[in-house]
Amino acid sequence: MTPRISAAILLPTALALGAVVVLWIQHMVRDGMLRRRPRRNAIYRCESCGHVYEDARNVPLATCRRCGILNEAVRR
Ligand SMILES: [Zn+2]
Numbered sequence: 001m002t003p004r005i006s007a008a009i010l011l012p013t014a015l016a017l018g019a020v021v022v023l024w025i026q027h028m029v030r031d032g033m034l035r036r037r038p039r040r041n042a043i044y045r046c047e048s049c050g051h052v053y054e055d056a057r058n059v060p061l062a063t064c065r066r067c068g069i070l071n072e073a074v075r076r
């Protein structure tokens with residue numbers, strides 16, 4: 001096998017493997033995000049101004065950043 005032929009076989013193989021690794025990493029990152037997000041951030045909707053916001057502390061009540069009133073979590 002000449003070096004040129006082995007490169008013609010190895011390069012596409014390496015690229016295909018690289019693509020699989022990249023897709024796998026993307027999948028892992030997206031999966032991890034989807035799983036962690038609902039647990040970490042509670043979502044609130046302000047009863048006064050309708051502003052929708054998140055709070056990483058996951059407390060039952062959080063202050064609206066727009067008008068400052070306390071709102072209950074819509075989703076925890
Ligand atoms: Zn508000």
